[in-house]
Amino acid sequence: MPHDADSPSPFHAGEQEMQRRAGKREMAETLGRRMIRPFMPDEHREFFAQLPFVAAGAVDADGWPWATLLSGAPGFAVSPDPEHLQVSLNGTAGDPVPTAIREGAPLGMLGIELHSRRRNRLNGRIISAGPEGFTLRVDQSFGNCPQYIQERDLTPANDAAPAPPQAFTTLPPEHSARIAQADTFFVASHIPAGADPGREGVDVSHRGGRPGFVRVAGNTLTIPDFRGNNHFNTLGNFLLNPRAGLALPDFETGSLLLLTGTVELLEEDHPDVTGFERAQRGWRFTLHKGLWLESALPWRTGPGRFAPQTLRTGTWAEARTNTRTSGK
Template structure:
């Protein structure tokens, strides 16, 4: 029998909400081992891509690569090339053969598509990714924003800070956010699969107490890519972007799922919750040339 497009964690959560049979049929239709031409053209018009990867200690991290439109391009349906690399202060540092998750998202149109795969080349100026899974996502919870670019600040003025506990500035950045990105992964059948997903809500939808973030999970596409990963491997990496300053806040830590219970009811519209216990954090001021303004 053909292998399911879903792993055991995703299947367990789909069964928990009563959609396992429907999602099995749906997944076989929409999750592909190659990018359709529409996705290949979409990636080419983007000025940035989100990525998820795992460091040598097994910590997942979420990050972002930017470049002029066309920096992401597909020479063939099963391959995506990115003419950009993580900077030296990024906790994401890639090696050939590493599992990677990619997300292309257009905030001003709410379009998004995803790739899970592995790096086939990592050179001085970019990387190539071989596709394992390619699929689209719905536009839910994406806040409309239009981008523009500014010159990057002098490197001496944007020194990365690493810490193990959230300070006041990091806490304030999280509490004001209406968007973040989450990287997670599983090791199944001696193969690693990394995913990166978008999360959005009203500003303040992520609650912070000390080093613990509590995050609502709203009604979605019922893929359960992220939560399915966390069910099997309770570790995640989060990326918060200050869309005005280009600052990045990257977090990595352990997670726990709350599928029901009274705490879920304290978040309006939440179907379940999950928590991140921050163990590592990196603040990279003015790391991006991109800036975004909110659209009405």
């Protein structure tokens, strides 16, 4: 059942503080207690079982969070009961997330169906793991709205063998260009043991916008934070542990760009945020390490059909114009 009035808050200290800053603390607590469950309802269990991929977030041995996409034929993720999810691994060599999946480790998962724009979140802890897959025990399960998800139809593809991973610590120009044109990425964040006692965990979330919504300058990305569900799962984690893992899929080639690095939060009155349409605040990511996994995904798709909310957001080019016009 959802959290009752006598149980601890479903939100940790960082999430609660971000909710206070936004003036949404009481509302978020009320809705969170209704929405966030320590088990998966049947519709979520059925939802995960028919997906061809899930986003996942984990933490490597040095404490750096990574995000990725785990793929398989529908049924590769199944729920034997409301408290558990079993996932078969068909991992790409060099992907740090499968390497970090071990018994006792926290893991964040996001089921997302691109053609319907449905998504459901699942955070928990791994209770068994091996080369073929793992079982996750549910800590938190909740739905998310379809805002900013670009609608896409996936086509299976097995036409190219994955290439060896390419590691880098400085963004190559070709990857900077990919990021600058991206309309979708996934972000993993992590609160380590001790940051908020008893609340260690990993979360992975979706971010979407019009191409140009991520600004690239050298090794630094600046990302607006659009209006959402006021849970502040990602930014609340950043407040306690300013590290992030990003996964940017190249939908046309099936390749994955994975990044991990440090984060700086930008409040709503920051000059880099004020001119950006629908941005309440933002964050700045600085690269620590990156990986390029070519042909890592067993499916392809073309340009997405923009969500209505996406079309109402801005780009950094527009933000510069808005800022000059307003005199800020």
